[in-house]
Amino acid sequence: MADNSTIAKQVIEAAGGADNVASVAHCATRLRIMLHDKEKADISAIEELDKVKGAFYNSGQLQVIFGTGTVNKMYEEVMKLDIEGKSKSEMKEETKQQGNVFQRWIRTFGDVFVPIIPALVATGLFMGLRGLVTQPEILALIGLTPDDISENFLLFTQVLTDTAFIFLPALVAWSTFKVFGGSPILGIVLGLMLVSPALPNAWAAAGGEVEPIMFLGFIPVIGYQGSVLPAFIAGIVGAKLEKGLRKRVPEALDLILTPFLVLLIMITLGLFVIGPIFHIVENGIFSATLFVLDLPFGLSGLIIGGLHQVIVITGVHHIFNLLEIQLLERMGENAFNPLITAAIAAQGGAALAVGLKTKAKKMKALALPSALSAFLGITEPAIFGVNLRYVKPFVMGLIGGAAGGFAAAIMNITASGMAITVIPGMLLYLDPIFSLVLYFLANAIAIGVAFGLTWAFGYDDKMLEKK
Structure with a gap:
């Protein structure tokens, strides 16, 4: 089997040579190569190389699968060939214009939500573990019943399982601001405003326990606990608004005036325009999802x-x-x-x-x-x-x-x-x-x-x- 240095050279040669390589980056499993001309790349030849587990062209990149660990070593060898290396964020900037509009938006959607997923994974595991330790059959093995579980323990588990979803708009707005070039801290504050305890709780409103606040007699205003789309759209608009303001506000006033205007304008839009509209859209998506999942006969x-x-x-x-x-x-x-x-x-x-x-x-x-x-x-x-x-x-x-x-x-x-x-x-x-x-x-x-x-x-x- 060829050594890593030889394989790296063979990959670059099969990609059309060093002159055809614009930049190189890597993720957990793949070497990502940006090419000037993808027609010069011989993907079949790359697939035949030692240690290569597959190769394909997608999202504007030649992606060569090496697997975890190996890809890091291959990237190091490629860098020794005087190939320009770039971070994943820089590579994302280059690929933003690749593909059709729908593909670009979905890719951006993924960039926003992927950083949030670990928190939701942990929350799901907490839910599963809480369900496991509170099952009567499990408790019976140690001579206990559900009535023996203390309220304090249940409260502790509730903190673990509910927090991420209660403040989900803050996570979404933070990540959206970050992806679209805004200040993440403004995204967090905007998201927290959308779930302020001063607003009627979204879950209580859905259950009929409280009524939305009606502005101008027809605009329903509630908190957006657990919602995604309102915070996502507000994050996009807010980040673009911030970037626009920073170009126009004098530097001496930027630190004070820009955050003030961003939060004032965005919470107004979020509660009175973006929130009500995209909450309806979100409900429609959810209804369509349930329709598919409820189809009969499997x-x-x-x-x-x-x-x-x-x-x-x-x-x-x-x-x-x-x-x-x-x-x-x-x-x-x-x-x-x-x-x-x-x-x-x-x-x-x-x-x-x-x-x-x-x-x-x-x-x-x-x-x-x-x-x-x-x-x-x-x-x-x-x-x-x-x-x-x-x-x-x-x-x-x-x-x-x-x-x-x-x-x-x-x-x-x-x-x-x-x-x-x-x-x-x-x-x-x-x-x-x-x-x-x-x-x-x-x-x-x-x-x-x-x-x-x-x-x-x-x-x-x-x-x-x-x-």
Whole structure:
């Protein structure tokens, strides 16, 4: 096997040479190369190199999958070749104009919500653990009943599980201001204003316990606890307003006048215009989500489980973050997670079949770790490195995802959180504990169907010669 220095040189040569490389960056698993002319890149040649688990052109970048750890070493070797390196944020600036308008907006949507996801993941795990330790069956094992749990303990768990969703607009506005070039601290304050305790609580208003404040007789004003779109749109407008003001306000007054005007104008727009309008839009999106999830005869699982990984390839799957956040905030559970988990697990099952069936050492060394990565919730190596390269394994994975999604929908499995799937996702299915068994069953069906179909019809080593 070639050393890292040699592989780095081979990658750059196959990308069209150093003169064709505008800049290079890397993420957790991929080397991201910005090219002057993508037609000069030989992606097939790159895929044949040692340690390369896949390569594809997406979002205006040549993306070469090396996997965690290895990609850092490859980046260091590329930098020794006098190639210009850039941070991920700089690379994002270069790719903002790549793709159509819809793709650019979805990419921006992802940039806003990805930093927030760890907090929501932790919240989901807290929900699952609280449900686990308060189950009568679990308490009975140590001779206790739910009545034996102290109010102080329940209050403590409530702080862990409710805080992120109560102040979600502050998180969204902070991240949006940051992405669009505003001051994140102004975003936080604007988001906190949207959930001020002086306003009628959104959940209490939804339950009919309090009435919205009516301004001018027709504008309903409430807090926006748990809402996403109002804070997102307010963040975009607020960041652009701040940037515009800083160009016009004299420097001597900038520190005082700009924050004052931004917050005054934006909370007025947020409460009286943006909030009411986009709260209606958010309700419409939620209703459409429920409609799909409530389709009879497991149709939601067939559709979502079967098509999710196709949407992942297009790069617009970040829109699902909004759907999952809304489900958790309004329903207290996430019926979307088990369906996409089945889709992810199935791609792992297809890659596993390829890895076990092939006699080619390079393919085996690529497919088996890619399958493990998918079972940990990351399908990029499996999809781009194995399944999609030979098409049939990917299709068999889609069929397996539809089968597993169908089973999950029929069994009405729901998660307590979001953003983690397959093996790590088990932590979201602890309440009630029996749902963990159903979760295992749905994933076993997805993996089993994908594995069996790929083994029987989806792959043989002749494909290596035809590729």
